[in-house]
Amino acid sequence: MTQVMACIDGSQSTTAVCDYAAWASQRLQAPLTLLHVLDELQYPNTTDLSGSIGLGSREHLLDELAQLDQQRHKLAMEQGRLMLDAARERVHADGVEPAQLRQRHGDLVDCLHELETDIRLLVIGRQGKTSDSLSQLVGSHLENVIRTLHRPILVSCGEFKAPQSYMLAYDGSPTAQKSLQMIADSPLLKGLPAHLVMVGADTADHWEQLKSAERQLQGSASEVHLSICAGEVEPTLHQYQTDHGIDLLAMGAYGHSRIRQFLVGSTTTALLRTSTTALLILR
Structure with a gap:
């Protein structure tokens, strides 16, 4: 358990997650890692359409669809890298230098489980990217993360405020x-x-x-x-x-x-x- 790890997903809670992660990193005197996981369900590496009705014999269309999927995946990965860069700038402004960046493709819960031995504290937002606002909603992955990960988890539920009590x-x-x-x-x-x-x-x-x-x-x-x-x-x-x-x-x-x-x-x-x-x- 060596580092504070913050989940960055581009949702409205990301700014507060960065600030809480920076605060925790300084309090614990532990290095900070910013993690972005590209959801494999939304952005699969490959899509098999050969069994789709009416598409089996249209190889050129299948090739075009596969190329579009690859391009979409590539753009999503690039967007994730830009989000991580922005998050690193945010925590740097909060006084944390340097912050390590990590990007994974897969299921968030599975990825965190694989990284569990490296995590001292996980920082995550209550709402995921699919939430429209910072309302009273629990992100679809959050409960599974809490049940799966045997590490302390700091959940951001609104704007950052450095805890005074x-x-x-x-x-x-x-x-x-x-x-x-x-x-x-x-x-x-x-x-x-x-x-x-x-x-x-x-x-x-x-x-x-x-x-x-x-x-x-x-x-x-x-x-x-x-x-x-x-x-x-x-x-x-x-x-x-x-x-x-x-x-x-x-x-x-x-x-x-x-x-x-x-x-x-x-x-x-x-x-x-x-x-x-x-x-x-x-x-």
Whole structure:
């Protein structure tokens, strides 16, 4: 796990992705790689039309269509290279020099899985290139990336704002405990005020869990605020975040068992869909 990797796709979220990636690279003191993956479904290397009705005997037409596909693929690759060049200029303006450029052709999830051992933190936008705006939409690949990649993922959900504080959704579970330890051990959020928020019953046992978690952040967070809130998880966390002006929400991702994956997965997806600030997804 050696570098911050940012997915660049030309969508409206690309600028914020560059800025968050530059911020993370500087905080972690890790090199930055900008990655563009050309979707093999939209831009196949070759297309076999020999079985199409009415085309089998028209070899000249098949040749022309194949040449058009090749030209379209070539232009898409060139467009990707231009996007990467522009992204490198952006992160350079943010103070990161140099940034490595990588371009792949294939499926985004497969490509990231192949590169996983090189990734310390992945930065990706909530919306993909096919989204029309920075609305509350989750990109088609994002959930699969989160489920597949066993690395921290920083998701940009709007315009960039350098985090000045963060909130960890904490429930005392092994997943939350692992997320807490990852934060405590990483320089990414070191020195920032932390809010540990539990949604549930206001009990002595829950307060003890929060106080134990607070002790783990000593030496990492500049200050730690503890809170237990009642209500539905998603709106309650968002309301707390708004009330306290918190810039980043950190949380564990999907569980491994089928039941836990459904429950935690649905909450994670809902928060991804409705968040107006960046999310740090921890695996």
